[in-house]
Amino acid sequence: MPTTGDSLSGFEVRVSFAETQVVLGIRGEVDMMSAPDLAILLDAVITRGHQSVVLDLGELEFMDSQGLEVIASGARRVASIGGELTIRSPSAMVTRMLASAELFDTVRVEPRTPAHDGSRSDRLGPEQGIRTLAESIDFNASPPELLKRMAAIPAGHDVVDGGLRLVVALTQASIGGADGVSVSLQRHGQLTTVAATDQTILDMDARQYAAGEGPCVDASVEGHWFHAESLDHETRWPTFTPKAQRLGINAILSNPLVAENGPVGALNIYSRTAAVFSPKEQALASTFASEASILLQLGGVDVSDESTSERLGAALRNRHIIAQAEGVVMERDGISEEDAYTSMRVISQRDSRPLAERAADVVDSTRRIRAGLPAPKETSP
């Protein structure tokens, strides 16, 4: 049944990768507040070249027309790179929405199976045997406990937490080989996981806290990054390493999160594959860690009111579209990141259009060119 709770805390996306498939498991409500987050996640996986994308709606509680628009535009984008968007386990209501929007021709529908009609814990399957942090915390039953666990985050924690969860999901969707991602934060001198992609990752973090060692602990304390390229050859953390290997983890990259007075936590990226994080992935991880750090330092910004939280979400989405466009321009013109930014900024200034809109044009036109479609009218020289 649809509820009118806080959209930021009532919406979760779990990203998981099968061999040729990426599955976005959606939980909670897709509405005006959360639809843009879903759109940018879909965008991130499509930009990474995934041609088989599954939206698992088995745990969806509510979706409005904006969610439907995200599905329609995601389906078009996947089709433009020769792929296919699958809608898995839609409710009867969503199925009717897809039909009335005439989307049956553009998406593949995998109907709801009996396994999806039971409670969440009855669900089976490779990507369904794990639970997200948000699921392991009962949002409805125990708000004080939730608040306690989020105490490391300054005022407006739900907003900041929403932002951190978006960063975690985007990190997993954007970094090749990332099988799981988490954010650890210091609270009363102890590390706590505040956002994680699944239960295995929660366990990985918890084992490091318990052992008092591991890349996540070291990055959080020492304030620089730690990369365990292959756990087979790792000697720095003798207690923790065998435990990680038993959970199937072979590579870990932890970047510190830094506040005004020094390190406060880490952004942790785990992979089952050794030596999977190239320098490019390492640079990207560092950018996401900086972003998470900034989210934790919202000093001077009152993020407690709804309009500010909406604007923070919009700001995060604009950043990602600008960063994507920067990458396109750098590759296309063979120029530096700052020069790419400046060239887009100059056009934004010349046309008196927001930079984010200009960036969206750049990304969209590249996508069309790759798909062999006519480019829209281009305004750049």
Next chain:
Amino acid sequence: MTDPLNDEFDQARLDAGLTHGDLWLRYFGLGGMSTALQVEAFCYGALSPSAHDHDVVAHALNERFVELGGNHPVAYTDN
């Protein structure tokens, strides 16, 4: 040492009707990597931004002026 350019930032911020928090959110949305306190310090001239940071803050202000029907009154480093 204060950067004389930066006095212009705070005046422009006031003219644009933005709080420091509003300005930072706009700056962050444009890809800026400095914290809210650092951006506030740029405005007061207590910290000197890099050329890139200067241009991102200038653009954040200018996008607001465009919304208000103006042009791009805040100078970029290459102007």
